[in-house]
Amino acid sequence: MPFALAPLDLQAAIVDLDGTMVDTLGDFTEALRRVHQDLGLPVLDSPSIERMVGKGSEHLIRSALAAAGGAASLYDPAWDAYQRHYGRINGRHSDVFPGVAEGLQSLRGRGLRLACLTNKPTGFARELLAEKGLAEFFDVVFGGDAFERKKPDPLPLLRTCEALGTATARTLAIGDSSNDAAAARAAGCPVVLVTYGYNHGEPVRAVDADGFVDSLAELA
Ligand SMILES: O=C(O)COP(=O)(O)O
Numbered sequence: 015m016p017f018a019l020a021p022l023d024l025q026a027a028i029v030d031l032d033g034t035m036v037d038t039l040g041d042f043t044e045a046l047r048r049v050h051q052d053l054g055l056p057v058l059d060s061p062s063i064e065r066m067v068g069k070g071s072e073h074l075i076r077s078a079l080a081a082a083g084g085a086a087s088l089y090d091p092a093w094d095a096y097q098r099h100y101g102r103i104n105g106r107h108s109d110v111f112p113g114v115a116e117g118l119q120s121l122r123g124r125g126l127r128l129a130c131l132t133n134k135p136t137g138f139a140r141e142l143l144a145e146k147g148l149a150e151f152f153d154v155v156f157g158g159d160a161f162e163r164k165k166p167d168p169l170p171l172l173r174t175c176e177a178l179g180t181a182t183a184r185t186l187a188i189g190d191s192s193n194d195a196a197a198a199r200a201a202g203c204p205v206v207l208v209t210y211g212y213n214h215g216e217p218v219r220a221v222d223a224d225g226f227v228d229s230l231a232e233l234a
């Protein structure tokens with residue numbers, strides 16, 4: 015059954031970035047390849063990295079280090095190298111998923127305010143949205159460093175609703191993982207998940223959400 019927006023009487027939508035709007039697995043893989051090469055560690059493949067994406071850079075770097083058998087003491091140099099490398103390659107190995115621009119356009123056409131809320135650092139998120147021609151859709155953009163806690167904590171969604179001036183029950187969260195759904199449930203936002211993103215290696219349809227779409231264009 016298609017996901018029905020009309021009964022929700024929405025004021026806004028809060029959209030996740032990695033795995034929902036942009037397929038950034040190539041960027042994560044390349045940045046981590048360079049980091050591990052610098053540190054003399056084994057390089058990880060994309061399927062392994064995909065399971066680690068979605069909980070922010072700290073979690074990604076720490077998980078990748080552990081999977082490569084690197085000592086925990088390498089975390090600080092890995093963090094520095096990751097910031098440097100990711101900043102250089104941001105967007106170069108990434109593509110906007112099909113249907114994203116159409117979906118965002120149609121949400122705007124309904125008069126909804128739009129926020130991008132990601133666990134990716136705000137600076138990288140803004141650069142990526144601009145490079146992929148998506149920045150213009152958003153009233154506000156908040157990254158994983160914008161608030162004291164990241165998704166799956168509800169705080170980022172609550173703060174984003176405050177910034178938009180909208181009620182949580184009338185603000186749709188759109189994401190690709192259990193992280194987004196858990197944050198939305200705890201914040202009281204309805205939530206729809208895309209079926210094509212990264213869900214920590216778990217089947218996304220098993221996640222507690224209000225609906226699933228194969229493309230944001232289905233929201234049109
Ligand atoms: O962990 C990340 O940086 C990806 O975050 P996102 O899925 O919240 O955009």
Ligand SMILES: [Mg+2]
Binds near residue numbers: 030031068189190212
């Ligand atoms: Mg995501």
